[in-house]
Amino acid sequence: MRSLLQGGKLVGLGVIVVAGLTACNLFPEPAPQDIYRLPPSEVVATAAEPLELSLRIHRPSANELLNTTRIVVVPQGNRLNVYPNVRWSSPAPVLLRDHLLEAFGNDGRIARLSSGSERLQAELELGGKLRAFQVEYRAGVPEVVIRLDVHLVESTDKRIIASRRFAIREKAKGERIPAVVEAFGHASDVLATELIDWTLQQLNESRKG
Template identity: 40%
Template sequence: MRRQSRCIIMASLASLLGACSILPKSDPLTVYQLPAAHEVTAAAFSGLSGRSLSVFTPYAGSFLDTDRIAVVPSGNRLSVYEGSRWSDPAPVVFRNRLVRDLRKTADLKAVGNERESLLADYQLRGDLVDFQVEYRNEQPTALIAFEASLVNGQSGRVIASRHFSVAEPVDGRQVPEVVQAFGRAAGRINHDIIQWVYRVAGK
């Protein structure tokens, strides 16, 4: 009886090990950072010397608030590029690139994000409306749209608000080419945002 029980246990273990060996393996993910661009230069902006700015992570809907690279291949169908993701959720990727580009201007005393507890003169808040690839006349295009609000850091009063959007064609259909298009789009929209911040805050 004891020998029979031992045989049953061994058979069960063998069965479990066999089942484990045929489980599908998850595909490896390639992680991408947002490429740097050269649209923002320190000489382009001035007038906020001694001031500080805190950039808040923008709100985004559930489709964009992930680290997957979003794509709308047709109509209203939402999807992602398989096997690829951003280094952080898309709103954080957007915020970090904007902070880096703002720091390149060199005229601001300090630039940080909301996690750094910076007692800033100004806060840049907003909604990330678009951060995905869409097909326009069968041409993949990287879209970024941001609803921005510049806020007085002391009183909380909204100084000004504005909608920003850019569309950058993808030179190809592979994920690395998509990532490069996002980098160019981010450089363009950040240039516009920074120019607006300097103009509004410098009044």
């Protein structure tokens, strides 16, 4: 009788364990995520003498979706989506700010650079709003789209020297994520080149005035 009871306990425990394992299998493990950074800036140095001034580059503001590590895609119309199982290494505004800072440094025409997070004193500030940092499909072809509203500001009195909207489109060489990320890198460098030239043009004009 005692052995039968012990056997019953063993059988009962076996059922519980199997049931537990079955319940665990009902909840699949989350898929692993690939993390991507923007490719390093390929903006090259110029031969011009650097301007002896300091410029602080701020993280641009952005809407709730762009202000995350998700890689945003617009498959059609106004429908927003994100690529599954992949993400950026930092929120998009941080990625772009750091890329622009690197590009300004590579260019070398402004002597002293800092980011807004460092809170260092600077004569001028570059800030704005990131309105698009996403992939859009045109005729089935993915294109990277970056739209950035920028304002150049004097730090002492917060006077806006100039403002401009930049819009960049760059076709990806394929639909796979690595090709899309490469296109983001190229588009960010095109934006950086235009932004650097525009900033220096505004500084030269303000000095003449």
